[in-house]
Amino acid sequence: MQAGFKLSAHGNACSCNPRIFSAAKPTSSSQRPSRTRGLTTVVRAESGDYYDLLGVSKSADKKEIKQAYRQKARKFHPDVNKEPGAEEKFKKIGEAYEVLSDDNKKAVYDRYGEAGLKGGMGGFGGAGGASDFSNPFDLFEQFFGSSMGGGFGRSGSTRSRAVAGEDERFDLQLDFMEAIFGCSREIDVDRMTGCSTCDGSGVKSGTSPSMCPQCNGSGQFVQAVRTPLGAFQQVSTCPRCEGAGQVFVPCEKCGGDGRIRESKRISLKVPAGVDQGSRLRVRGEGNAGRKGGENGDLYVYITVKENAELRREATTIHSDVEISYADAILGAQVKVTTVDGPVELKIPSGTQPGTTLLMAKRGVPRLGNVSQRGDHQVHVRVKIPKTLNNEERKLVEQLKELQGKVKSPFGF
Ligand SMILES: [Zn+2]
Numbered sequence: 001m002q003a004g005f006k007l008s009a010h011g012n013a014c015s016c017n018p019r020i021f022s023a024a025k026p027t028s029s030s031q032r033p034s035r036t037r038g039l040t041t042v043v044r045a046e047s048g049d050y051y052d053l054l055g056v057s058k059s060a061d062k063k064e065i066k067q068a069y070r071q072k073a074r075k076f077h078p079d080v081n082k083e084p085g086a087e088e089k090f091k092k093i094g095e096a097y098e099v100l101s102d103d104n105k106k107a108v109y110d111r112y113g114e115a116g117l118k119g120g121m122g123g124f125g126g127a128g129g130a131s132d133f134s135n136p137f138d139l140f141e142q143f144f145g146s147s148m149g150g151g152f153g154r155s156g157s158t159r160s161r162a163v164a165g166e167d168e169r170f171d172l173q174l175d176f177m178e179a180i181f182g183c184s185r186e187i188d189v190d191r192m193t194g195c196s197t198c199d200g201s202g203v204k205s206g207t208s209p210s211m212c213p214q215c216n217g218s219g220q221f222v223q224a225v226r227t228p229l230g231a232f233q234q235v236s237t238c239p240r241c242e243g244a245g246q247v248f249v250p251c252e253k254c255g256g257d258g259r260i261r262e263s264k265r266i267s268l269k270v271p272a273g274v275d276q277g278s279r280l281r282v283r284g285e286g287n288a289g290r291k292g293g294e295n296g297d298l299y300v301y302i303t304v305k306e307n308a309e310l311r312r313e314a315t316t317i318h319s320d321v322e323i324s325y326a327d328a329i330l331g332a333q334v335k336v337t338t339v340d341g342p343v344e345l346k347i348p349s350g351t352q353p354g355t356t357l358l359m360a361k362r363g364v365p366r367l368g369n370v371s372q373r374g375d376h377q378v379h380v381r382v383k384i385p386k387t388l389n390n391e392e393r394k395l396v397e398q399l400k401e402l403q404g405k406v407k408s409p410f411g412f
């Protein structure tokens with residue numbers, strides 16, 4: 001079976017992920033002055049540094065970042081915090097967490113700032129995928145679950161709601177030529193897949209779910225909560241059944257999750273023209289969803305090995321050729337290694353040291369449009385001999401003498 005792939009193009013908002021929200025709005029860093037009402041400081045809706053947003057130092061470890069996110073996200077969740085700008089800030093906090101909790105994104109952010117995640121900066125290439133931030137509310141629920149309560153999370157029941165599977169990452173190293181012309185690879189991906197024992201239901205076979213005794217099947221319980229912002233009624237998800245309204249004996253194989261970790265072999269077709277930092281998306285080959293939720297996607301991150309003779313810069317190939325000074329003067333035919341194999345290249349007479357000769361269409365096929373190819377640039381180096389034998393010296397001296405005569409002011 002050959003899995004389909006989808007490329008995340010540079011800078012384009014990925015239109016195939018329905019969970020994306022518009023985080024990539026241009027972040028005008030207009031710092032509105034903070035107003036105060038009573039003792040409560042009103043939130044500033046500035047773009048802000050991710051570290052500042054979470055209130056952590058640059059050296060904060062994952063645990064601190066996680067803790068900071070929990071604290072800040074709760075504080076600014078728009079269901080609780082009705083101050084102007086709270087929702088923006090809440091979203092920004094989610095974004096900050098996503099970046100700082102991911103080693104790759106964090107590295108890019110530390111180097112290039114927010115712009116690095118939005119453009120295709122540096123080695124990250126198309127990988128950054130600009131607006132690849134998850135829905136901040138989903139992120140929040142991942143942390144607090146629905147048990148945090150109805151006040152939190154989006155309105156509506158969480159009962160037996162389908163949960164989409166998480167995306168999975170796979171790192172793939174390609175040879176120089178494989179990246180240029182594409183290849184087929186079998187990869188073994190370790191991810192969560194539906195449990196065959198319980199058919200993904202999580203329920204032990206031979207038993208069936210029964211009504212939750214704590215919430216009598218409603219999946220919710222209501223509670224009055226006092227906060228500094230006033231008292232309100234909080235509809236919480238039933239902690240016993242987690243909102244499902246039902247309880248069951250868990251499947252022994254998957255522990256009730258309905259999924260187990262399993263390795264799967266996938267035939268991956270790598271398209272021609274991928275580069276260091278490219279990311280391939282294999283739809284639906286990530287982790288299985290729960291309760292009928294969609295599968296996550298598999299993202300294959302590409303790294304490319306170097307080549308001894310050829311260097312690559314996007315679709316252009318560079319290489320060096322060394323010729324004798326006699327060949328530079330008289331011209332010559334040399335053999336040059338290209339991605340298509342050895343090719344004869346004509347060095348014109350009178351070639352200057354440092355000249356770049358262009359071999360059109362001998363470069364890398366354009367990703368997504370293989371009929372377009374880049375060029376191969378050959379950088380000519382002229383070798384000047386460090387020692388000469390007597391005969392050579394005599395000839396060069398003769399040549400010098402001859403040139404002296406020829407050099408009249410008018411060339412005659
Ligand atoms: Zn099971």
Ligand SMILES: [Zn+2]
Pocket residue numbers: 212213214215216217218219220238239240241242243244245246
């Ligand atoms: Zn319940």
